Amino acid sequence: MEQVSAYPFVKTLKRRQLEIGFVSLPVTISLVIVVILATRLLVKKLNEAYGSTLRHVPGPWHAKFTDIVLRYHNVVGDKYHWLTAMHKKYGPYVRIAPDEVAICDPAAVKKVHGLGTDFRKRRLPGQALNIFSMSEPRAHRARQRFYVNAFSNDKIKASHLPAVRDLCRIFIDNVREDASNSPTHSADLYKWCMLFGYDVAWEVVYGNAATRGVMARRGTIDEVMMGCYIQLQNAWLRFSYPTFVIARFLIPVIPSLRYTFDVFGWYQHYKDLAEEGERQSKIAARTTFVQGAQFDEKDGKYQLEGGLRMSQYDIAHDITTFLGAGGEPIGATLVYLIYTVLRDPTLRKEIEDEANRLQEPFTDVQVEEQCPVLDGTIYEALRLFGGGLTCLPRWAPTAQQLGPYTIPPETCVSSHIHQLHRNPAVWEDPERFDPRRWMKPGQSKALQTDKFQPFSSGARGCIAIHLVMTELRLFVATFFRELPGLSLGPSVTEKSMRILDRLHFAPVSKSLEVVLPESKS
Ligand code: HEM
Numbered sequence: 013m014e015q016v017s018a019y020p021f022v023k024t025l026k027r028r029q030l031e032i033g034f035v036s037l038p039v040t041i042s043l044v045i046v047v048i049l050a051t052r053l054l055v056k057k058l059n060e061a062y063g064s065t066l067r068h069v070p071g072p073w074h075a076k077f078t079d080i081v082l083r084y085h086n087v088v089g090d091k092y093h094w095l096t097a098m099h100k101k102y103g104p105y106v107r108i109a110p111d112e113v114a115i116c117d118p119a120a121v122k123k124v125h126g127l128g129t130d131f132r133k134r135r136l137p138g139q140a141l142n143i144f145s146m147s148e149p150r151a152h153r154a155r156q157r158f159y160v161n162a163f164s165n166d167k168i169k170a171s172h173l174p175a176v177r178d179l180c181r182i183f184i185d186n187v188r189e190d191a192s193n194s195p196t197h198s199a200d201l202y203k204w205c206m207l208f209g210y211d212v213a214w215e216v217v218y219g220n221a222a223t224r225g226v227m228a229r230r231g232t233i234d235e236v237m238m239g240c241y242i243q244l245q246n247a248w249l250r251f252s253y254p255t256f257v258i259a260r261f262l263i264p265v266i267p268s269l270r271y272t273f274d275v276f277g278w279y280q281h282y283k284d285l286a287e288e289g290e291r292q293s294k295i296a297a298r299t300t301f302v303q304g305a306q307f308d309e310k311d312g313k314y315q316l317e318g319g320l321r322m323s324q325y326d327i328a329h330d331i332t333t334f335l336g337a338g339g340e341p342i343g344a345t346l347v348y349l350i351y352t353v354l355r356d357p358t359l360r361k362e363i364e365d366e367a368n369r370l371q372e373p374f375t376d377v378q379v380e381e382q383c384p385v386l387d388g389t390i391y392e393a394l395r396l397f398g399g400g401l402t403c404l405p406r407w408a409p410t411a412q413q414l415g416p417y418t419i420p421p422e423t424c425v426s427s428h429i430h431q432l433h434r435n436p437a438v439w440e441d442p443e444r445f446d447p448r449r450w451m452k453p454g455q456s457k458a459l460q461t462d463k464f465q466p467f468s469s470g471a472r473g474c475i476a477i478h479l480v481m482t483e484l485r486l487f488v489a490t491f492f493r494e495l496p497g498l499s500l501g502p503s504v505t506e507k508s509m510r511i512l513d514r515l516h517f518a519p520v521s522k523s524l525e526v527v528l529p530e531s532k533s
Contacts, residue, residue: 065411075106091402092517112425113419124427130410131406157317182225184490340515344399366383392445397517404429406425
């Protein structure tokens with residue numbers, strides 16, 4: 013009887029064991045897979061962290077394993093401040109991600125950017141192919157040679173100087189008009205400085221900025237801000253792809269999100285500009301870029317010097333780069349220059365006096381020769397607030413020795429130019445805004461030295477140095493002659509002027525309010 017009664021129990025037990033075995037097999041397999049993948053990931057991470065010579069480069073502990081902190085600072089736009097803190101803590105070489113090193117040592121920056129370097133730019137996903145992004149040196153050299161004449165000192169002086177002078181005038185008129193329409197008699201200089209820079213670039217590209225430019229038609233700042241929005245979108249995309257995808261659907265509810273997540277809207281803006289470039293190609297043909305060149309109808313390309321062939325589309329992409337580079341860096345440099353001078357009454361008086369002694373119509377060379385404090389102020393603004401990219405990333409196909417460190421192939425090496433310009437080993441009292449340092453005997457004013465390179469250096473340095481120095485000199489002299497007695501508006505504070513790092517530099521408030529004296533408007 014007992015045997016009989018025990019039988020069903022034994023049967024049930026066996027079934028349960030079978031069932032447990034049946035259920036646990038996939039779980040066990042999954043667990044094994046997870047453990048294998050986790051181990052592989054761990055080994056990979058440990059290998060990235062400690063398996064290469066990068067392990068010797070100092071930096072925060074997390075940078076050995078992940079770039080998430082770097083990406084976060086990219087998203088919030090304070091990479092500049094974070095990198096500054098990192099350099100202060102760890103020195104001129106800092107590992108900021110498993111495969112990225114930030115540098116500000118003059119010798120290393122020279123090696124990475126100087127002529128004959130093995131380091132290259134890299135075109136990032138989604139980036140248009142243009143003179144700025146292309147990485148292959150031979151193709152870049154050919155294209156650069158083509159544009160170099162348009163941006164040469166002779167060409168700028170011969171063809172564009174009067175137009176830049178006109179644009180300075182339009183700037184002053186617009187600021188005065190804004191002030192006279194404002195109950196507080198104020199105007200936003202950030203907007204007009206950005207538009208001014210954009211229009212000067214427009215002048216070089218199309219030659220009709222005084223009538224067709226964005227200042228002449230009192231355009232908006234959004235029209236000229238490309239780099240910063242593209243950076244914001246790319247930073248989000250890399251930081252959190254799901255957020256990037258989902259947030260687009262919230263734009264109807266929170267319209268301000270469009271700046272970050274309306275990727276199609278901004279690319280449409282880019283596209284419009286490229287199309288505008290194509291529409292303008294005939295004007296360009298009559299003026300600067302394709303002067304005297306044959307257009308081959310068969311393949312739709314211009315035949316250019318040195319056998320270079322470029323389509324209108326190629327040129328349109330480059331034009332977008334020139335216009336983008338024209339507005340944001342110039343706008344930022346000028347805004348911080350004006351902000352700094354307006355806070356220092358003695359310096360401002362010296363600059364106004366020098367500018368007032370110039371005879372109209374003056375040239376940039378006269379400004380350089382006759383206004384040493386003003387010229388020193390421009391150099392100092394370029395040193396401390398030069399609006400070019402805050403980080404210049406490069407990659408080398410082979411291992412490279414930078415200072416005491418061996419950098420493995422394909423590591424991203426980012427030069428932090430602003431930190432180079434604040435290096436206490438080569439600059440006396442580096443944080444101090446001191447135009448007179450440029451007036452000291454023996455102080456070089458060369459713009460591409462090891463310790464001072466606001467425009468970078470080597471083959472990939474800024475193509476527009478002569479244009480930039482011409483426009484800065486004419487602008488600053490005109491500004492302090494024509495707008496005396498300005499004061500900073502109540503919205504301007506150290507907090508509002510904190511640097512926002514979005515590819516280029518900008519004040520976090522994206523504004524610089526100034527109040528004009530009533531009688532001068
Ligand atoms: C204050 C004004 C400016 C500053 C500080 C500045 C700075 C720079 C820097 C640092 C680079 C190197 C970027 C890199 O290595 O990735 C650069 C490249 C470049 N800049 Fe400027 N820039 C200014 C204005 C302009 C203007 C007005 C234009 C054109 C109208 C321009 C056109 C370019 C182009 C085309 C390149 C790429 C050159 C190449 O890769 O061959 N820049 N600039």
